[in-house]
Amino acid sequence: MTEASADSVRAEIRAWLNENWDPNLGLVAWRNKLADSGWGAPHWPKQWYGRDLPVGLVPIVDEEFERVGAVGVAKMGIRTLAAATILAHGSDFHKEKFLRRILTGEDTWCQLFSEPGSGSDLAAAMTRAERRGNRWVVNGQKVWTTSAHRADYGLLLARTNVDVPKHKGLAYFILDMRQPGVEVVPLRQMNGHASFNQVFFTDAEVAPEFLVEQDSDGWKIATTTLMHERRGADAMRSFPKSSERPERIYREVAREIAIDLEPYKWYPQRAGRVDLVLTRARETGRNTDPVVRQEIAKLLIMARCAEWTARRARAGLQQGHPGPEGSLGKLAASYVARAANRVHTMISGADAMLTGKDSPMNGVIAEILVSTPAISIAGGTDEIQKNIIAERVLKLPKEPRFDTDRPFREVPKNALPK
Ligand SMILES: Cc1cc2nc3c(=O)[nH]c(=O)nc-3n(C[C@H](O)[C@H](O)[C@H](O)COP(=O)(O)OP(=O)(O)OC[C@H]3O[C@@H](n4cnc5c(N)ncnc54)[C@H](O)[C@@H]3O)c2cc1C
Numbered sequence: 001m002t003e004a005s006a007d008s009v010r011a012e013i014r015a016w017l018n019e020n021w022d023p024n025l026g027l028v029a030w031r032n033k034l035a036d037s038g039w040g041a042p043h044w045p046k047q048w049y050g051r052d053l054p055v056g057l058v059p060i061v062d063e064e065f066e067r068v069g070a071v072g073v074a075k076m077g078i079r080t081l082a083a084a085t086i087l088a089h090g091s092d093f094h095k096e097k098f099l100r101r102i103l104t105g106e107d108t109w110c111q112l113f114s115e116p117g118s119g120s121d122l123a124a125a126m127t128r129a130e131r132r133g134n135r136w137v138v139n140g141q142k143v144w145t146t147s148a149h150r151a152d153y154g155l156l157l158a159r160t161n162v163d164v165p166k167h168k169g170l171a172y173f174i175l176d177m178r179q180p181g182v183e184v185v186p187l188r189q190m191n192g193h194a195s196f197n198q199v200f201f202t203d204a205e206v207a208p209e210f211l212v213e214q215d216s217d218g219w220k221i222a223t224t225t226l227m228h229e230r231r232g233a234d235a236m237r238s239f240p241k242s243s244e245r246p247e248r249i250y251r252e253v254a255r256e257i258a259i260d261l262e263p264y265k266w267y268p269q270r271a272g273r274v275d276l277v278l279t280r281a282r283e284t285g286r287n288t289d290p291v292v293r294q295e296i297a298k299l300l301i302m303a304r305c306a307e308w309t310a311r312r313a314r315a316g317l318q319q320g321h322p323g324p325e326g327s328l329g330k331l332a333a334s335y336v337a338r339a340a341n342r343v344h345t346m347i348s349g350a351d352a353m354l355t356g357k358d359s360p361m362n363g364v365i366a367e368i369l370v371s372t373p374a375i376s377i378a379g380g381t382d383e384i385q386k387n388i389i390a391e392r393v394l395k396l397p398k399e400p401r402f403d404t405d406r407p408f409r410e411v412p413k414n415a416l417p418k
Pocket residue numbers: 110111112113114115116117118119120121143144145146147374375377378379380381382383384387399
């Protein structure tokens with residue numbers, strides 16, 4: 001990044017905000033202005049609501065927004081994965097129809113990948129999409145679908161061909177969730193939240209223009225979505241906070257955050273709440289116990305290393321040199337969460353199991369204990385991350401496979417999709 005270009009970007013965004021930022025605007029109206037000017041997603045292409053800005057300069061824009069308290073585009077949930085996938089693989093029709101409304105937050109998305117029999121082995125998806133006349137018709141079941149109960153659209157991975165090897169017979173669709181053939185059934189988790197759903201398709205329909213690329217390209221496109229998901233799951237994830245300020249736009253953002261954040265409310269606890277460890281150790285007096293102190297130190301060192309690795313990965317990406325650190329971030333986040341779970345248990349003892357008003361930190365410690373397992377599963381389990389690191393980073397031989405070199409129809413499985 002040259003000083004001159006950083007300075008000119010700062011001057012430009014400052015001038016634009018001076019002229020345009022108005023907290024009394026409606027949220028959608030303001031975000032439409034951001035989409036029109038390209039300042040909402042400045043690293044996106046100029047043609048599609050961006051300014052072609054190098055990713056490394058985006059933090060300058062963010063700083064200027066923060067300086068004046070300006071609200072940014074919608075960033076919560078699966079919509080960011082949808083945007084990244086559509087930018088990489090979508091047609092002009094997809095970009096035209098979806099990107100602006102992703103930025104304004106008007107549409108909500110979900111990711112229809114996992115199935116009861118295919119989570120890690122996503123390419124074994126059995127949900128079937130058949131071409132009937134001028135429609136694709138979808139039948140089958142997805143599971144663990146975060147936010148499906150609120151979603152307008154789903155990113156759907158479905159099987160179109162059982163006579164080719166499994167990775168080649170998949171298609172990637174954008175599915176309208178608000179249609180009669182889609183039934184969403186919530187699941188309750190052990191931490192009490194209900195973020196996920198089962199989604200059943202019975203002759204759900206997709207118009208041909210909602211297929212992304214060709215009907216055999218689904219795996220390639222799903223890999224793009226997953227890459228963005230895993231990249232976002234490192235130690236540097238942050239969640240939007242609403243402001244108490246009285247103007248219209250802040251009230252609308254607060255409402256949006258309350259609704260959009262609902263399925264993710266427990267995600268900070270899922271990451272282990274390393275930030276609470278010292279406070280909790282001091283308030284319980286456990287900071288003087290030599291064994292607990294050692295464990296706290298180990299955890300904080302691990303968390304700091306994970307954060308620096310994530311920062312290095314981001315810096316590499318911003319300079320156009322993606323390195324192996326990117327594959328380590330998600331796994332490191334799992335290790336940190338598990339270690340934090342152990343340390344919180346050492347500090348709080350049996351009280352860690354209590355919930356409710358009188359429990360440690362108003363139930364937050366108990367929520368950490370039952371939420372951290374999720375981080376080792378979501379978006380690819382720890383074991384799958386290790387396989388990826390082994391094969392792609394360390395170049396070890398591939399895991400032995402018996403199911404990739406023959407038609408999916410012939411791969412042993414519980415049942416063949418109709
Ligand atoms: C918080 C959260 C949010 C989620 N949100 C979504 C969502 O929005 N949309 C969606 O589609 N899915 C979602 N999921 C599902 C998630 O992607 C899957 O749970 C995950 O991919 C694992 O699949 P599975 O549960 O079927 O486990 P399985 O694949 O059955 O794995 C079971 C165990 O076997 C191990 N294993 C499997 N294969 C191998 C292998 N080859 N080598 C070594 N070990 C292996 C796994 O590591 C795991 O320990 C979410 C999950 C969580 C926890």
